[in-house]
Each structure stands twice: as structure tokens, then as C-alpha cells.
Amino acid sequence: MKKNKKILVTAALPYANGPIHLGHLAGAYLPADIYVRYQRARNRDIIFICGSDEHGVPITIAAERQNVTPQAIVDKYYQIHKDSFEKFGIQFDNYSRTSLKIHHKMSQDIFLKLHGKGYLSEKTTTQFYCEHCDRFLADRYVEGICPFCNHEGARGDQCESCGRSIDQIELIEPHCVTCGNKPVIRETSHWFLNLKHYQHQIRDYLDKQNHWKENVKNFCYGWLNTGLEDRAVTRDLKWGVPVPLPGYEDKVLYVWFDAPIGYISSTIEWSQKIGQPEKWKDYWLDKETRLIHFIGKDNIVFHAIIWPLILMGHGDYVLPSDIPANEFLNLEGNKLSTSKNYAVWLDEYLAKFPPDPLRYCIAVNAPETKDSDFSWKDFQTRNNSELADILGNFVNRTLTFVNKNFDSKIPEAGELDALDQKMLTRIRKTPNRVGNFLENFEVRKALTNLMDLARFANKYFNDQTPWSTIRENPEKCKTTLNICCRVCKSLAILMQPFLPFSAEKLWSILNQEGVVSDCQWDDAAEADFPPGFTINSTAILFEKIEDDQIQPEIDKLKNIIAKRSTEDQPEVSKNNLISYDEFSKVQLRVARVLEAERVEKADKLLKLKIELGDETRQIVAGIAPYYQPSELVGKLIVVVANLEPAKIRGIESNGMLLAASLDDRSRLALVTVDSDITTGAKIK
RNA sequence: CGCGGGGUGGAGCAGCUGGUAGCUCGUUGGGCUCAUAACCCAAAGGCCGGAGGUUCGAAUCCUCCCCCCGCUACCA
Numbered sequence: 001m002k003k004n005k006k007i008l009v010t011a012a013l014p015y016a017n018g019p020i021h022l023g024h025l026a027g028a029y030l031p032a033d034i035y036v037r038y039q040r041a042r043n044r045d046i047i048f049i050c051g052s053d054e055h056g057v058p059i060t061i062a063a064e065r066q067n068v069t070p071q072a073i074v075d076k077y078y079q080i081h082k083d084s085f086e087k088f089g090i091q092f093d094n095y096s097r098t099s100l101k102i103h104h105k106m107s108q109d110i111f112l113k114l115h116g117k118g119y120l121s122e123k124t125t126t127q128f129y130c131e132h133c134d135r136f137l138a139d140r141y142v143e144g145i146c147p148f149c150n151h152e153g154a155r156g157d158q159c160e161s162c163g164r165s166i167d168q169i170e171l172i173e174p175h176c177v178t179c180g181n182k183p184v185i186r187e188t189s190h191w192f193l194n195l196k197h198y199q200h201q202i203r204d205y206l207d208k209q210n211h212w213k214e215n216v217k218n219f220c221y222g223w224l225n226t227g228l229e230d231r232a233v234t235r236d237l238k239w240g241v242p243v244p245l246p247g248y249e250d251k252v253l254y255v256w257f258d259a260p261i262g263y264i265s266s267t268i269e270w271s272q273k274i275g276q277p278e279k280w281k282d283y284w285l286d287k288e289t290r291l292i293h294f295i296g297k298d299n300i301v302f303h304a305i306i307w308p309l310i311l312m313g314h315g316d317y318v319l320p321s322d323i324p325a326n327e328f329l330n331l332e333g334n335k336l337s338t339s340k341n342y343a344v345w346l347d348e349y350l351a352k353f354p355p356d357p358l359r360y361c362i363a364v365n366a367p368e369t370k371d372s373d374f375s376w377k378d379f380q381t382r383n384n385s386e387l388a389d390i391l392g393n394f395v396n397r398t399l400t401f402v403n404k405n406f407d408s409k410i411p412e413a414g415e416l417d418a419l420d421q422k423m424l425t426r427i428r429k430t431p432n433r434v435g436n437f438l439e440n441f442e443v444r445k446a447l448t449n450l451m452d453l454a455r456f457a458n459k460y461f462n463d464q465t466p467w468s469t470i471r472e473n474p475e476k477c478k479t480t481l482n483i484c485c486r487v488c489k490s491l492a493i494l495m496q497p498f499l500p501f502s503a504e505k506l507w508s509i510l511n512q513e514g515v516v517s518d519c520q521w522d523d524a525a526e527a528d529f530p531p532g533f534t535i536n537s538t539a540i541l542f543e544k545i546e547d548d549q550i551q552p553e554i555d556k557l558k559n560i561i562a563k564r565s566t567e568d569q570p571e572v573s574k575n576n577l578i579s580y581d582e583f584s585k586v587q588l589r590v591a592r593v594l595e596a597e598r599v600e601k602a603d604k605l606l607k608l609k610i611e612l613g614d615e616t617r618q619i620v621a622g623i624a625p626y627y628q629p630s631e632l633v634g635k636l637i638v639v640v641a642n643l644e645p646a647k648i649r650g651i652e653s654n655g656m657l658l659a660a661s662l663d664d665r666s667r668l669a670l671v672t673v674d675s676d677i678t679t680g681a682k683i684k
Numbered sequence: 685c686g687c688g689g690g691g692u693g694g695a696g697c698a699g700c701u702g703g704u705a706g707c708u709c710g711u712u713g714g715g716c717u718c719a720u721a722a723c724c725c726a727a728a729g730g731c732c733g734g735a736g737g738u739u740c741g742a743a744u745c746c747u748c749c750c751c752c753c754g755c756u757a758c759c760a
Contacts, residue, residue: 087727215689217691222687297689298755372696372697377695386709389722393720397719401718458723459723462715462725463719605757621759621760643727654758656759
């Protein structure tokens with residue numbers, strides 16, 4: 001890349017309704033921070049922009065549940081996020097928020113511009129409207145009886161009981177979540193982004209991004225190939241950026257539309273803060289700027305398809321030049337879940353451990369090409385056997401040696417032997433090697449190369465046996481230690497993007513002026529000291545982490561998993577007794593399978609035609625993973641004959657077959673009868 | 685079913701523009717003693733999910749299949 005280009009780095013705006021967890025860090029913030037710190041050390045013109053995303057329905061719901069204003073919710077999390085990032089060493093140039101005026105204005109301007117240029121079109125849809133609350137109900141604001149499973153309290157987007165997604169209009173006995181009244185169906189109009197019409201423009205743009213990661217491009221092409229649908233950019237809601245059009249006073253911009261605009265408004269806020277209010281234009285209006293969005297893979301569609309189209313539609317701004325989206329980080333083999341509290345929260349982590357071991361662990365195991373896993377055991381091992389034993393211990397053995405044997409003065413080098421030369425060459429080559437990987441967003445490889453320098457240095461120390469040469473050949477010993485000290489200084493500079501806190505600590509032990517983060521990357525290649533330079537006394541760079549420190553964390557996560565699986569089956573575990581009357585309501589009968597076939601687009605469902613006495617019925621059963629359709633035909637099974645009919649995937653099901661299964665569903669066996677009895681026979 | 689990602693020594697991964705399989709951790713044996721019981725050396729351990737095919741030659745390219753994960757979906 002051209003060295004003089006301006007670089008504008010953004011990290012996905014975190015949603016202000018919950019704390020930051022490991023997945024967020026691994027996906028976006030940490031790789032972005034490492035990249036930016038590195039580029040700063042290279043003296044590039046770079047800014048790092050972020051902020052919190054503070055609009056949208058989930059925030060209004062959280063506010064109502066807690067009986068506070070949405071503003072109070074976002075204020076709280078804005079502060080938590082900001083603090084956590086700071087303590088974790090994520091150095092944004094600006095951390096803004098989308099509830100600011102400046103952002104509202106910017107979003108409205110862009111909306112109007114797109115509106116004026118024909119990128120938006122108005123469409124009318126039907127939605128529930130609560131006359132009591134005087135507002136349209138977003139999907140999650142309306143509850144009712146699930147049309148599929150009759151579960152009460154299903155929400156307008158999805159039924160928690162059967163898991164199916166619901167069109168809110170389909171809910172039986174719908175009621176407004178806030179006031180309980182029955183809503184009416186009303187027409188409402190919204191503006192849609194004409195994605196369908198402009199998809200060729202997007203494809204052309206994507207075709208040019210040859211340097212993007214393959215997973216990002218593939219993902220986008222997948223979307224394009226199935227065809228894009230227009231997306232609503234406005235919503236019937238009060239919390240958000242008001243739609244700047246007459247007749248739309250009670251509507252706001254859909255949160256996904258205004259959120260990425262936050263990158264621009266945050267940059268504007270930054271330039272105002274530094275007293276150069278026009279400075280933001282140097283980045284956003286210069287087509288040569290490299291605009292780099294660090295995001296998680298869940299955000300690819302917005303940043304690689306929709307957002308570029310918004311920018312193209314507007315016309316003035318630079319388009320994203322890189323979107324190094326990461327995959328997901330799992331936790332102890334399971335998916336992270338904010339709603340189920342299955343996560344390691346950054347603020348909680350920071351209350352117990354220092355930032356750098358986590359930065360290291362996540363960076364060295366970053367989900368760059370595929371999902372990766374974080375486990376506390378691995379965290380401990382990486383900290384103890386890598387950070388402490390290899391990096392920390394090398395620094396410690398070197399500096400302790402100098403303190404004890406050379407009165408804390410770095411000795412001067414004499415004649416160099418082959419090994420010394422080799423070590424020096426290594427020092428010279430490592431900065432560029434590490435740097436090149438970082439330029440390509442390959443954080444793992446970069447970090448591995450840094451650690452290799454420390455590994456090599458340990459070998460060098462061993463092979464030169466300074467503890468012997470101090471007596472037998474003091475000159476040689478001095479040379480060895482001089483070079484080892486240079487390794488330490490070099491390490492401090494190279495560590496800085498990854499392990500900023502430890503890097504500064506080492507920097508001050510080495511008695512260097514200022515902070516390492518002001519240091520030039522290339523200085524790591526020489527890293528020499530003036531003659532007679534004195535260092536400070538040493539301190540441990542990385543403390544070991546003991547079993548009893550991580551065990552509570554492991555147990556905590558295990559408990560959440562255990563709890564989750566018992567909660568899934570509350571009725572069964574209650575062990576309640578029922579009366580005979582209750583039992584007799586259930587009509588169990590013998591039936592014979594006449595036909596069986598798979599249900600299209602459903603991996604678990606089979607459609608069965610069964611003979612039940614005189615009648616023939618159709619039922620749908622979720623047993624496809626366990627039985628082939630062909631092996632079922634002719635089998636005698638037991639069905640619940642008086643279960644009310646249900647539509648499953650649009651297919652009528654009149655009854656339910658019985659089957660035994662293990663809790664984890666690893667096995668399932670049909671209930672059948674012992675001898676060939678007439679179908680329709682009752683089971684009592 | 686559809687889309688996407690993946691299956692490589694005990695664990696976690698690299699290699700995948702083809703040419704006798706590599707890294708880190710762990711294990712075993714040895715060395716050293718300056719150092720956070722750290723460091724260094726050596727060894728054991730993989731027929732690279734399965735079956736075909738292309739090729740002088742494939743973990744690496746093509747085809748089919750199996751399995752895992754995510755999205756989608758899903759009444760035991």
C-alpha cells in the first residue's frame with residue numbers, strides 16, 4: 001500500500017444495551033486496536049473511530065422493563081463501554097454516541113440526499129397499532145398466542161416456546177406489551193432502500209475488492225446471488241433519529257441505517273474536539289483514504305453491501321476499502337449468548353485479571369479464518385507457558401543478570417561471534433516481518449513472529465552461557481548481555497500494539513524516556529543503548545495464573561449450561577402427579593403408517609399418512625434424523641388421536657406420534673405395539 | 685432441505701497458486717542452573733474425514749459421500 005495514504009479505521013459501534021464480551025473484542029475491537037497502534041508506530045496518518053449505537057427497539061424495551069428512560073439505559077452502557085475499552089487499552093481517537101445532535105443531523109442529511117436522488121421508495125404495509133398507547137407496535141412490543149403451538153405470551157417476532165418466527169399479524173388474541181390492550185391493524189408507510197434496483201452497482205463494487213478476505217466476499221456473493229430485497233429504513237418508533245419528511249413526524253430512521261453513519265458523525269465530533277472542525281473532510285471526502293471497517297461476521301451484510309450502497313447513493317464519501325471481518329469466538333466450545341448470560345464480560349474480567357493476557361490469548365487465537373474457541377484452561381496455559389515462561393522470563397533473566405553482575409549498567413559489546421551475529425540479524429528482521437503480517441490483518445502470525453524472537457533469544461542466552469563466561473570470559477559475557485538487552489528493548493517496541501501495558505512496564509524498567517507508544521516501529525530493528533546506560537530494577541512482567549483463579553470462571557460457565565438444559569424441560573422435571581381424569585383426556589390409538597415422505601426444506605420433519613381405524617390421517621413428525629421414510633411404512637405406531645390440528649411448515653398435522661428419546665436427543669425410538677392389532681385400537 | 689465455514693499427531697492450529705507433513709502447548713528422556721520449578725536439546729506420536737479421478741507425483745486440483753458448527757428451520 002502507499003505509505004502516505006490516510007487511513008480511517010472504524011470498529012463496529014457496540015449496541016448500548018449490554019456490556020462488552022470476549023466475542024466483541026475478538027471480532028472487531030482488539031484486531032482494530034492492534035492494527036491502529038502498529039500504524040501509529042509507523043507514523044501513518046491514521047484515526048480510529050468508534051462510539052455506541054444507542055437507538056432501536058431493544059433499548060426501548062430494556063428501558064420500559066427497568067422503568068427508566070431509554071436515555072438512562074444508553075447513558076449507563078455508554079459509560080460502561082467507554083470505561084471497559086479504556087481499561088483494556090483500546091485507544092480510540094474518538095468514542096462518540098449516536099444519540100448526539102451532530103449524529104442526528106448527519107443521518108437526516110444523508111437520508112434526504114438518498115431520498116432526493118431516488119435511492120429510496122415509499123411503501124405501505126400493515127402493522128398492529130395500539131390505540132391506547134397511540135403508537136405502532138414493533139414486533140417485540142406485541143404478544144399473543146402462538147398460532148402454531150398455542151403458547152401464550154409469544155412475541156410478534158418469534159415464539160419462545162416453539163421457536164418459530166411469526167408475522168405479528170398472525171398472533172391469536174394479540175395484546176400490547178405495555179398496556180395490555182388489543183391492538184388494531186392499521187396501514188403504515190415506510191421508506192425502503194432500493195437494494196433490488198441497485199444490486200448490480202453493488203456487485204460491480206464487490207468485484208473490484210480483490211484484496212478482501214475470501215469469507216467476506218463469498219458471504220456477500222451468496223446474498224447477491226439469491227437476490228436482494230428492498231429494506232425499510234424507517235420505523236414507527238419514537239426513540240431514534242426523526243425522519244425529516246412531512247407526514248413522518250412520528251417515525252424514526254431504522255437503527256441499522258443510522259448506525260454506520262455514526263462513523264462519520266463520530267469523526268466530525270473528533271475534529272471539533274481537536275479544534276479543527278473541517279478536519280474530518282480530509283478523511284471522508286478524500287477518495288484516496290483507506291476506509292477500514294473492523295467488524296464481526298454478523299455485520300458483513302451491512303458493511304459490505306448496504307453501507308456501500310448508502311455511500312454510493314450519497315456520492316461524496318469514500319467507500320470502504322477493507323472489511324477484515326472476523327468469524328466468531330466460542331467459549332469453552334459453546335456459542336456466546338448475551339441473552340443467556342453465557343459470556344465472559346469484559347468489565348468482570350478486568351476486575352480480576354490484567355488486560356494483556358487476555359489481549360494475547362484472543363489475538364494469538366483470533367477467529368481470522370474460522371470460528372475459534374476461548375477456554376480458560378487455554379488462557380491459563382498461554383499466559384503461563386508463553387507470556388510468562390518465554391517472553392517474561394527472557395526479559396527477567398536478562399535484566400536480573402545485568403542488575404546483579406553489572407551493577408545495572410548495560411555492558412558494551414565486544415567482538416561478535418557467529419551466534420551474536422545471528423541474534424542481531426534476527427532483531428533487525430523481526431520488525432518488518434511482524435509489520436507485514438499486520439498490514440495484511442494477520443494478527444496471529446504477527447504475534448507468533450514476535451514470540452519467536454523471544455524464543456530465539458532464550459536459545460541464544462542458553463547457548464552463550466553467560467553464567468559461565470562471566471568468570472571465564474568476561475568480554476564475551478558482556479557482549480551477550482548487551483545483545484540480550486537490545487532484544488528486550490526491541491521486544492518492548494514490538495509488543496506495544498499487542499501488549500501495551502506490559503510494553504510500557506518494560507519500557508520503564510529499561511529506563512527509557514516517554515512511552516513506547518510514541519516510539520517508532522523501525523527503532524526496534526536496532527534498539528541499542530548509549531554506553532554505560534543504567535536500567536532500573538526488574539519487576540515481573542507477567543504473573544502466573546493459578547488453577548484456583550480460573551476454576552471459578554469455568555464452574556460459572558458450566559452452571560449456566562447446566563441450568564439452561566434443565567430449564568428447557570420444566571414440565572417434565574416437576575414430576576407432578578395428575579388425576580385419572582386428566583390422563584383419560586388423552587386418546588392414544590394404534591395406527592399404521594401408510595406413506596412417509598420428507599418435508600421439503602425441513603431437516604427434521606416427515607409427513608406421514610396413517611391408517612387409524614376407518615379413517616386416514618396426515619401427521620407431521622420430527623423424526624427425520626432417526627428414521628428413513630421407507631422403513632416406517634407398514635409400522636404400527638401409537639398416536640395421540642385427539643390432539644388439536646396444527647400447521648407445521650404449512651402442512652396440516654392431525655395428531656402426534658409417540659416416541660421415546662434421550663434428553664440430548666442423541667437417540668429416539670418410536671413407540672410401537674407388541675403384536676399386530678387392528679388400527680384405531682385404543683390404548684389405556 | 686438451502687446457504688456459509690470446517691474436518692491435519694493428545695489439545696489448539698498452520699500448510700491448501702501440487703513434489704517425501706509443520707508450529708505452539710502437552711508427554712517422555714537428557715542437559716543447564718542466569719531466570720517466574722523458568723530455559724536449552726532430543727525422542728515418541730499423524731496412512732492430512734471416506735471413496736473415486738486428474739497428474740510422473742495431492743493434505744493441497746475435480747467428483748461423490750460421511751461427519752461437525754453457524755444461519756435458516758425444526759412439535760418427542
